[in-house]
Amino acid sequence: MKKLLFIVIMTAILSYGGSAKDIPEEFINFKFPGHEKQMEQIRSIYYEAYMNPVATPGASFIDVWAPVPLMSVAPVKKDMMSVWKETFLNRKINKEGYVTCNQHFSHALDDGWPFPLFPQIQGDYEGITFGFLFQDSPSDITMMLAPSAPALDRKGYMGEKAAARWSVHDMENLGVIDDAWQIKVTGPDPWIETNDGFVCDAFCCPFISFRAFISTEKPMKATLQWQREGDKGWSRSRSVSFDLQTPDPFMGSVLRFCTVEPSRSKEWNGTITKLRIRFPAEKGLGFAINSVFSAFNTRHQMNACNFLIGSINTYNQTGDTEFLKKNIERMRKVFRYAQKELYDSKAGMIRVRYQGHDGIPGYVTDENGDRTYNFGHSIGGNYWDILPFGNLETYTSYYYVYTLRMMADLEEYIAANPQLGLGKSPMKPESMRREADRIVKTINARLWNPETGRFYAAEDVNGDKWDFGFTFLNTEAIYYGAVTPEHAREIMDWIDGRRTVESDTSKGGDIYRWRLAPRATTLRNEKWYFWAWDCRVFPFGLQVQDGGAVFAQSFNDMMSRIRVYGPGNAWQRFEGILDWYSEVQEAGGYRAYYADGSKGNTLQGSGTAGGIGIDMEFVETVLVPYTMIEGFMGFKANPEGFAILPNLPDSWPSYEITGLRYRNFVMDLKASKDIIEITAEGPRETLVITVPEGFTLTEGKDLGGNRWQAEIGGGRITAVRRG
Numbered sequence: 001m002k003k004l005l006f007i008v009i010m011t012a013i014l015s016y017g018g019s020a021k022d023i024p025e026e027f028i029n030f031k032f033p034g035h036e037k038q039m040e041q042i043r044s045i046y047y048e049a050y051m052n053p054v055a056t057p058g059a060s061f062i063d064v065w066a067p068v069p070l071m072s073v074a075p076v077k078k079d080m081m082s083v084w085k086e087t088f089l090n091r092k093i094n095k096e097g098y099v100t101c102n103q104h105f106s107h108a109l110d111d112g113w114p115f116p117l118f119p120q121i122q123g124d125y126e127g128i129t130f131g132f133l134f135q136d137s138p139s140d141i142t143m144m145l146a147p148s149a150p151a152l153d154r155k156g157y158m159g160e161k162a163a164a165r166w167s168v169h170d171m172e173n174l175g176v177i178d179d180a181w182q183i184k185v186t187g188p189d190p191w192i193e194t195n196d197g198f199v200c201d202a203f204c205c206p207f208i209s210f211r212a213f214i215s216t217e218k219p220m221k222a223t224l225q226w227q228r229e230g231d232k233g234w235s236r237s238r239s240v241s242f243d244l245q246t247p248d249p250f251m252g253s254v255l256r257f258c259t260v261e262p263s264r265s266k267e268w269n270g271t272i273t274k275l276r277i278r279f280p281a282e283k284g285l286g287f288a289i290n291s292v293f294s295a296f297n298t299r300h301q302m303n304a305c306n307f308l309i310g311s312i313n314t315y316n317q318t319g320d321t322e323f324l325k326k327n328i329e330r331m332r333k334v335f336r337y338a339q340k341e342l343y344d345s346k347a348g349m350i351r352v353r354y355q356g357h358d359g360i361p362g363y364v365t366d367e368n369g370d371r372t373y374n375f376g377h378s379i380g381g382n383y384w385d386i387l388p389f390g391n392l393e394t395y396t397s398y399y400y401v402y403t404l405r406m407m408a409d410l411e412e413y414i415a416a417n418p419q420l421g422l423g424k425s426p427m428k429p430e431s432m433r434r435e436a437d438r439i440v441k442t443i444n445a446r447l448w449n450p451e452t453g454r455f456y457a458a459e460d461v462n463g464d465k466w467d468f469g470f471t472f473l474n475t476e477a478i479y480y481g482a483v484t485p486e487h488a489r490e491i492m493d494w495i496d497g498r499r500t501v502e503s504d505t506s507k508g509g510d511i512y513r514w515r516l517a518p519r520a521t522t523l524r525n526e527k528w529y530f531w532a533w534d535c536r537v538f539p540f541g542l543q544v545q546d547g548g549a550v551f552a553q554s555f556n557d558m559m560s561r562i563r564v565y566g567p568g569n570a571w572q573r574f575e576g577i578l579d580w581y582s583e584v585q586e587a588g589g590y591r592a593y594y595a596d597g598s599k600g601n602t603l604q605g606s607g608t609a610g611g612i613g614i615d616m617e618f619v620e621t622v623l624v625p626y627t628m629i630e631g632f633m634g635f636k637a638n639p640e641g642f643a644i645l646p647n648l649p650d651s652w653p654s655y656e657i658t659g660l661r662y663r664n665f666v667m668d669l670k671a672s673k674d675i676i677e678i679t680a681e682g683p684r685e686t687l688v689i690t691v692p693e694g695f696t697l698t699e700g701k702d703l704g705g706n707r708w709q710a711e712i713g714g715g716r717i718t719a720v721r722r723g
Contacts, residue, residue: 023047026074030628031656041578041585046625048615051077055619057087059103060303061383062619063310064399065552068637069626071317072661081314081661085323088311093330097337099303106144107131107291109207110257112298113385118205119148120532121375126155127199128375131293132162134181143607167193171279180213180288185279193276200272202228204376205294206263206355210242210277212256215286220244224260227274228267234276238267244280255290263297263355297355301381301389304338305399307331312406316637319663319685321420328414328422335407335427338400343435348442350397357381357390359460362531378530384472384520384545386533393458394447395473397439398482404436405481413639440482452501453490457528468546469504469522471495471511475556478563492564495557505540506547513541514549514601514612515580518557521547541611544604548611555623559631567632568649574627590614633657633669641687644678644719646671665713676719684713691719 027047030039049055050073055066070080092100094111106114118129131152135141136159138149145152152158156165163173163181170187183192208224225239242260262268277292279285311331315324344351352359355376362378363371378388382395389395408429414422415429447456449467454474456465474491477483483491493499495518497508506513506522513519524540524547541547554577561570587593594603594612605616614621629635632655634645642662648655654672661667665682676691690707691697699717700708710717 024074024076026659027076028073028657028659028661031658032652033654038575038578041581042574042625042628044585045581046073046622049619049622049625052615052619052621054617055622057083058619060091060099060101060306061103061300063088063091063306064302065620065623067310068313068317069622069629071314072626072629074659074661074666081318081320084310084314085318085320088307088314089323089326089330091307091330093307093334096341097304097333098299098341099307099334101298101300101303104144105142107133107142107209107293108144109295109298110209110259112295113300113380114144114298115385116296116298116379116530116532117145117148118294118296119145119152121204122371122373122531128201128204129294130198130200130205131157131291132165133158133291133293134162134176134289135159135179135291136176165195165198167195169193170281178288180290183287183289185281185283185285187283188281189278190281190285191276191278194274198272198274200294201376202263202269202272203355204296205272206261206268206297207295208260208262208275208292209295210258210260210292211290212258213254213288213290214244214256215284216282217245220280220282222258222280223278224262225276225278226262226268226272228269229271229273231273235267238265240265259295296376296379297357298379299354299381301342301350301352301354301357301396302383302399304334304342305396305403307334308338308403309399309406312410312639313637315410316639316642317662321422324420325422331407332425332427335403338403342396342400344392347392349392349439349446350400351392352381352390352396354379354381354390357388359388359391359393359458359466360462360464361528362388362533363529365526373531375531380530386529386545387457388460388528388530389458391458391461392447394443394455394477395457397443397447398477398480401436401439401482402480404432404439408432408436410639440484443477443482444484444487448487452503453487453494453499454501455491466528467523468525468528469494469501469506470520471518471522472520472550472553472556475518475553475560478560479556488560488564492560496561496565512576516551516577516612516614517549517554519547519549520545520553538609538611542601543609543611544613548601548604548613550613550618550620552613552618552620552623555627555631558627562631562647566649567647568651570627570631570647571649571651577624629657629660633671635660635669637662638690641689643690644669644671644676645690645692646676648673674721677716678712678718679716680712680714682713684711686711689717689719692721694722695719696722 030042032039067084071084100111101113103114108114108117118131119125121128133152138153141149160176163176168183170190172184172186174182221241222244223239223241225234240262242258244258308331311327342350356379358377360374360377363373365371380387381389411425411427412429449456452467455477456467457470457473459465478488494501495511500507504522505524506519511518511522526535529535544550558570558573561573584590584593601612602610603612604610632647634647636643656670658668659666665680668679670677688707688709689697693706697708697710697719700710703709
């Protein structure tokens with residue numbers, strides 16, 4: 001069933017697309033006199049990204065990028081406002097406040113990223129990690145584990161051979177039936193236990209996954225016990241209990257996904273030589289065990305920020321107070337988790353403490369090309385999943401800065417409007433803003449590389465800092481407001497080719513070798529990956545995280561250009577993108593354009609590596625056309641209403657957007673040098689609108705600070721430049 005579902009989805013993905021004639025009339029439109037073809041192309045990019053079959057809520061990393069662009073257009077396929085509200089109300093959050101990755105089914109940590117997997121150990125994983133899969137055939141293994149399945153079968157870790165590696169006590173062993181090891185409780189002390197010869201490294205096995213069908217839905221617990229090398233007998237201190245009734249996070253199956261965390265015990269260390277799982281002494285209780293395997297800590301430190309930014313953006317865009325009432329305490333729980341688990345007040349920035357997220361490289365290569373591996377270390381924690389962002393790192397730090405500021409604005413709004421009934425938060429907005437400012441100061445000092453004029457990605461636990469010319473890291477830092485003006489200029493001068501970093505592999509105009517976006521990195525990276533990624537397989541540029549390009553990053557590039565160089569420069573960059581897109585359209589679409597290799601690169605997608613990221617799982621491509629809304633029109637929602645702060649190039653006499661969705665309105669926006677017109681169709685509502693300094697909202701009440709209170713809906717309101 002999973003394979004069939006995968007084939008259907010991939011067929012849909014490969015066949016989707018859009019042209020101007022296919023786009024519904026009510027879909028958002030952009031109008032710039034004399035540039036009708038370019039506006040039509042941007043609209044086409046938007047529609048293609050919107051119609052991507054996977055452009056719906058999925059992995060948590062998309063929460064920070066996709067909701068607003070998808071909610072801002074007419075609901076051609078679904079009401080995306082309703083979809084995203086439901087998504088954030090149902091995002092899985094554990095009891096501590098961690099938000100699950102929710103990527104896809106895998107034999108990895110259930111609430112973490114789907115790799116690294118237990119057999120992804122160079123050489124031989126036996127003695128380091130472990131996995132028992134009780135399916136009869138390698139063909140029954142999921143996509144991520146499929147390459148390892150033949151070896152697992154050959155070594156005796158599948159089906160009946162896997163079951164034979166365990167002993168049972170006070171349980172009836174029925175063997176492997178229907179792809180599961182069937183056992184049933186028969187006595188007062190039921191347990192299963194690994195036979196002699198079992199060995200694993202505790203550090204590389206911080207979690208153990210137990211997946212089984214269970215013959216009851218009653219809440220109950222089991223207990224994991226272990227023995228280490230040198231231990232004699234069993235000890236209560238070497239045990240942890242776990243819930244047998246954990247809900248299945250995937251596909252609504254009755255299969256129970258149970259996560260055991262032995263690493264929370266100080267005695268889970270060294271070499272583990274035996275495992276025992278003790279079950280409730282309930283006679284007749286049956287288990288059909290699918291698998292028992294070790295898991296690395298693949299949790300993503302980004303998830304809290306993604307969830308909070310996405311939730312706030314969804315409220316700002318929809319204005320749905322009921323949604324916020326249902327979600328606000330979940331949001332505060334996640335925020336407290338981020339403050340406690342991720343923010344290091346002593347360092348004044350984010351410090352990732354998850355086991356294995358230490359920022360060190362996954363391997364060290366000697367002069368002969370031989371590698372020494374750091375298994376269990378160097379685990380990634382964000383969208384850039386083969387790179388070991390960890391310990392003190394820039395990426396999560398500036399997302400956390402943005403989160404702090406957004407949460408401060410929201411809590412301030414809630415406090416000023418007690419009639420909303422959203423409760424009083426113990427968090428102080430001004431304190432949150434001071435914390436954000438402190439982090440900005442810290443990362444611009446500690447993680448700024450003065451030699452290259454850009455940010456390091458991280459400082460690892462050994463004190464080493466890593467800089468491979470991460471363009472995405474630097475432009476996003478500008479977008480999220482975590483860069484000093486001087487550093488912002490240095491960053492953009494490097495990316496734009498106005499200054500050269502001589503040590504880089506890619507310099508000047510070559511940074512835009514792929515045309516759709518700057519290279520993700522400008523220095524060949526042969527050192528800084530998690531251990532299972534072999535960079536030697538892909539030359540520089542043919543992997544999106546090593547000299548390749550992700551289309552969505554053009555949003556951050558153009559937004560940074562608007563802030564540093566002005567809107568005229570950003571529009572020149574967009575025109576370059578549209579020249580490339582004209583060729584894409586002539587070729588018949590993204591896949592056709594890159595199909596024969598003549599463009600020097602290949603598309604990544606659906607499990608296949610490549611140097612260009614545009615479609616399939618790259619849902620965030622929808623950000624690129626959104627530059628026309630947030631960037632050039634300067635439209636951005638906030639808790640009390642919205643801001644409209646146009647950034648028009650000097651060559652644009654006027655610019656118009658029609659069909660923009662915001663709250664319960666369909667809006668048309670038009671801007672020129674001296675006039676801003678806002679036409680909103682929908683039920684009347686009083687909002688606060690922020691306009692540029694020196695403008696007067698003729699139908700509004702002046703609140704000071706360029707903020708005006710006005711009623712919108714059913715007509716047009718106008719802002720005009722004073723004097």
